[in-house]
Amino acid sequence: xxxxGTLRGSLAALVLGLLVVLSYSTVHAVDYAEEAAYARxxxxxxxxxxxxxxxxxxxxxxLMDQYDPLVHALRxxxxxHQQLRRVPAFLGxxxARxxxxxxxxxxxxxxRKDELVESFxxxxxxxxxxxxxxxVLANLTIDRARLRxxxxxxxxxxxxxxxxxxLFDTEADAESTSRVRAAQADLATAKPAAQTLxxxxxxxxxxxxxxxxxxxxxxxxxxxxxxxxxxxxKLALQLEDSYSxxxxxxxxRAIVLRQALFGLALVTVALGLTxxxxxxxxxxxxxxLATTELRxxxxxxxxxxxKERQLGELKTQFVSMTSHEFRTPLSVVLSSTELLExxxxxxxxxxxxxxxxxxxAAAGSMRRMLDDILIIGRAxxxxxxxxxxxxxxxxxxxxxxxxxxxxxxxxxxxGYTFQGDPRVTLDERLLSEVVGNLLSNALKYSAPGSKVQFxxxxxxxxxxxxxxxxxxxxxxxxxxxxxxxxxxxxxxxQIKGSGLGLAVVRKALDVQGGTITVTSNLGIGTQFVVxxxxxxxxxxxxxxxx
Amino acid sequence: MSVDFDRPRAALGELxxxxxxxxxxxxxxxxxxxxxxxxxADDKPRAVVVGRPETAVNPPTxxxxxxxxxxxxxxxxxxxxxxxxxxxxxxxxxxxxWQRASERLSQKPSYDAQFKAxxxxxxxxHNVREAVLEYExxxxxxxxxxxxxxxxxxxxxxxxxxxxxxxxxxxxCASCHQGMAIGGNVFERFGVLRDFFADRGHFETxxxxxxxxxxxxxxxxxxxxxxxxxxxxxxxxxxxxxAATLEAAVSAMADYQLGxxxxxxxxxxxxxxxxxxxxxxxxxxx
Numbered sequence: 001x002x003x004x005g006t007l008r009g010s011l012a013a014l015v016l017g018l019l020v021v022l023s024y025s026t027v028h029a030v031d032y033a034e035e036a037a038y039a040r041x042x043x044x045x046x047x048x049x050x051x052x053x054x055x056x057x058x059x060x061x062x063l064m065d066q067y068d069p070l071v072h073a074l075r076x077x078x079x080x081h082q083q084l085r086r087v088p089a090f091l092g093x094x095x096a097r098x099x100x101x102x103x104x105x106x107x108x109x110x111x112r113k114d115e116l117v118e119s120f121x122x123x124x125x126x127x128x129x130x131x132x133x134x135x136v137l138a139n140l141t142i143d144r145a146r147l148r149x150x151x152x153x154x155x156x157x158x159x160x161x162x163x164x165x166x167l168f169d170t171e172a173d174a175e176s177t178s179r180v181r182a183a184q185a186d187l188a189t190a191k192p193a194a195q196t197l198x199x200x201x202x203x204x205x206x207x208x209x210x211x212x213x214x215x216x217x218x219x220x221x222x223x224x225x226x227x228x229x230x231x232x233x234k235l236a237l238q239l240e241d242s243y244s245x246x247x248x249x250x251x252x253r254a255i256v257l258r259q260a261l262f263g264l265a266l267v268t269v270a271l272g273l274t275x276x277x278x279x280x281x282x283x284x285x286x287x288x289l290a291t292t293e294l295r296x297x298x299x300x301x302x303x304x305x306x307k308e309r310q311l312g313e314l315k316t317q318f319v320s321m322t323s324h325e326f327r328t329p330l331s332v333v334l335s336s337t338e339l340l341e342x343x344x345x346x347x348x349x350x351x352x353x354x355x356x357x358x359x360x361a362a363a364g365s366m367r368r369m370l371d372d373i374l375i376i377g378r379a380x381x382x383x384x385x386x387x388x389x390x391x392x393x394x395x396x397x398x399x400x401x402x403x404x405x406x407x408x409x410x411x412x413x414x415g416y417t418f419q420g421d422p423r424v425t426l427d428e429r430l431l432s433e434v435v436g437n438l439l440s441n442a443l444k445y446s447a448p449g450s451k452v453q454f455x456x457x458x459x460x461x462x463x464x465x466x467x468x469x470x471x472x473x474x475x476x477x478x479x480x481x482x483x484x485x486x487x488x489x490x491x492x493x494q495i496k497g498s499g500l501g502l503a504v505v506r507k508a509l510d511v512q513g514g515t516i517t518v519t520s521n522l523g524i525g526t527q528f529v530v531x532x533x534x535x536x537x538x539x540x541x542x543x544x545x546x
Numbered sequence: 547m548s549v550d551f552d553r554p555r556a557a558l559g560e561l562x563x564x565x566x567x568x569x570x571x572x573x574x575x576x577x578x579x580x581x582x583x584x585x586x587a588d589d590k591p592r593a594v595v596v597g598r599p600e601t602a603v604n605p606p607t608x609x610x611x612x613x614x615x616x617x618x619x620x621x622x623x624x625x626x627x628x629x630x631x632x633x634x635x636x637x638x639x640x641x642x643x644w645q646r647a648s649e650r651l652s653q654k655p656s657y658d659a660q661f662k663a664x665x666x667x668x669x670x671x672h673n674v675r676e677a678v679l680e681y682e683x684x685x686x687x688x689x690x691x692x693x694x695x696x697x698x699x700x701x702x703x704x705x706x707x708x709x710x711x712x713x714x715x716x717x718x719c720a721s722c723h724q725g726m727a728i729g730g731n732v733f734e735r736f737g738v739l740r741d742f743f744a745d746r747g748h749f750e751t752x753x754x755x756x757x758x759x760x761x762x763x764x765x766x767x768x769x770x771x772x773x774x775x776x777x778x779x780x781x782x783x784x785x786x787x788x789a790a791t792l793e794a795a796v797s798a799m800a801d802y803q804l805g806x807x808x809x810x811x812x813x814x815x816x817x818x819x820x821x822x823x824x825x826x827x828x829x830x831x832x
Contacts, residue, residue, distance in 0.1 A: 068725035071615040121732040129718030136716045
């Protein structure tokens with residue numbers, strides 16, 4: 001019971017622990033959708049910074065003279081920075097702080113880049129404006145100069161400036177710069193000539209635009225260099241590095257958590273199983289106990305049934321035996337009565353007397369039998385009680401012997417002795433059943449003339465009756481059933497008897513708290529020894545008290 | 547080209563756009579400065595509205611605002627939202643708040659059902675703002691003749707417009723007026739080769755343009771290059787409304803940005819091109 005209590009306690013603790021770890025792990029579990037979105041944004045951040053740089057270069061090269069892509073790339077970058085500030089929860093607070101700190105730095109650079117791109121666009125627009133318009137204007141002016149007298153000199157100087165500008169546009173180094181300056185100075189000296197050609201304003205505009213190109217191009221190139229130098233791509237890479245690191249440790253943490261969870265779950269299952277097994281075992285032993293009890297009860301029931309059956313059998317036997325035993329004296333009564341009725345008048349007195357005797361004997365036998373049956377019946381119903389009273393045992397015994405001697409016409413020699421104090425307190429009627437039956441049996445089953453010894457000893461506590469004959473004896477195998485109703489030893493032969501005598505003896509002794517022992521030698525003789533308490537009233541009251 | 551917007555909300559926003567209840571004193575509607583019959587711009591150099599001081603700049607068109615990366619002449623605002631909020635609370639403009647507008651609108655019984663029809667939570671300050679924003683997002687004018695020409699319809703442009711497009715590129719106009727909105731994606735100084743303001747003769751704070759936002763020296767007289775879409779509808783031109791006609795605007799641009807006086811022929815060709823930039827609003831030519 002205590003082991004299962006501990007088991008249940010640890011099971012509950014484990015389940016609690018499991019729940020705690022589970023809730024912790026749900027907060028810190030790697031959310032793969034979130035991870036994918038964040039990682040995608042990080043890659044997009046790098047792609048967008050690279051794209052921005054590419055767009056700047058392409059705008060500068062006038063390959064795609066549109067600023068929309070720049071605007072969009074910058075907007076993307078701003079949006080991505082905002083999105084990336086929402087760091088996946090599973091990375092933990094420290095990682096979020098670090099990544100946001102890096103994002104702050106990156107955003108600061110982005111603002112710088114934004115400003116640089118703005119000024120680049122402005123510079124580049126002016127540059128492109130002049131680069132487009134300069135050749136248009138210059139060629140137009142050349143055409144007009146050549147149409148006029150003396151315009152060739154001006155035209156050739158404009159042509160030289162166009163060449164210098166084109167070279168400069170291709171490669172703005174010191175050499176091309178000084179070449180543009182030289183061409184500008186050259187054209188400036190031709191201003192008076194241009195004035196006479198009425199091309200002064202055009203030449204001035206050509207010079208102005210060439211000046212713009214000369215100024216704006218290094219500025220725009222400088223802006224491009226600055227834009228490219230903004231360490232946004234590096235920061236994006238660092239950001240991704242950090243994120244990968246945090247992601248790895250988060251996944252490792254998640255793995256450890258998952259393993260812990262798995263382990264805990266395993267232990268929980270194991271403990272749960274143990275509990276279940278223990279319960280099964282407990283119930284199995286209970287079942288076994290119940291089975292044993294049931295089997296015992298079954299056995300007892302079977303015994304009871306067997307007893308019931310035997311009892312039933314006994315009753316059937318009893319009824320058939322009884323009816324048989326009654327039939328014999330009844331038929332004697334009937335036949336004697338019929339004979340007396342039919343021929344009695346003609347018979348001599350002795351002969352009539354003989355039949356009357358027979359009838360009386362039969363009726364007496366029936367009455368005895370009825371008495372015996374009554375005693376057995378009462379004993380079996382549990383209502384046979386001893387009614388002790390003061391009596392003289394010696395006198396009682398002597399009367400019995402005399403009665404028997406008289407009824408058997410002194411066929412046997414009965415030796416009687418008495419020792420001790422004859423004043424006893426016993427149930428005289430029950431005692432006469434016991435001793436009377438034993439004495440009459442001794443006479444009945446021994447040859448006439450043989451000796452029957454009857455000794456009575458009344459000691460301080462009990463009375464001992466010994467009845468010994470020299471009769472046919474009792475076979476040993478019949479001894480165990482000797483005291484059953486209607487049982488008769490196998491060697492009784494023709495000797496008449498109901499088989500109730502010894503049963504009555506036993507029942508009568510039982511209610512008096514007496515004992516009986518038998519020793520017999522087949523063909524030599526039998527000795528019955530009966531012992532009863534001397535003072536039945538005291539002993540029964542003592543017994544009832546006990 | 548198509549853009550996504552919520553039509554029922556935009557329709558409600560259009561009602562609000564015309565409703566003076568949005569203003570603090572209940573007297574000024576958005577449409578008082580952005581005239582529906584004038585390209586959603588003002589037809590005077592400065593807007594004059596009862597109970598309000600004259601505006602510092604010419605109210606620009608609201609068509610295609612969703613494509614602009616910066617709003618207002620100085621490019622002060624990054625988004626439609628921040629721009630709208632600023633106008634709403636500006637004491638010289640709407641002099642109101644979304645809360646006040648919402649309360650005022652709730653006194654008009656018809657709005658309750660109209661808001662409930664398009665917003666789950668009905669008439670709220672947030673939803674008033676959302677409706678107006680949705681209307682702004684719906685103001686797109688696709689399918690101009692120039693768009694059709696770029697898509698391959700050679701007949702969409704007249705010969706003059708085609709020649710004007712050539713000049714537009716060769717005169718360097720496309721250096722600034724470029725991209726989807728043909729402008730609106732870059733800042734530029736007004737007066738690269740000549741001083742516009744010296745020629746005009748007087749000076750105002752609004753003329754400083756982006757400098758008013760950044761205080762950066764190089765941003766003096768720098769403005770957000772306006773989109774040229776629907777430009778034919780929105781005279782007068784420039785932040786000060788100083789150019790009354792397209793021809794005047796084109797001449798001024800050539801003069802101050804290019805350093806050149808255009809002849810009447812080139813100007814006419816360029817104007818012909820600019821007129822091809824007028825698109826369709828809700829499927830109808832403007």
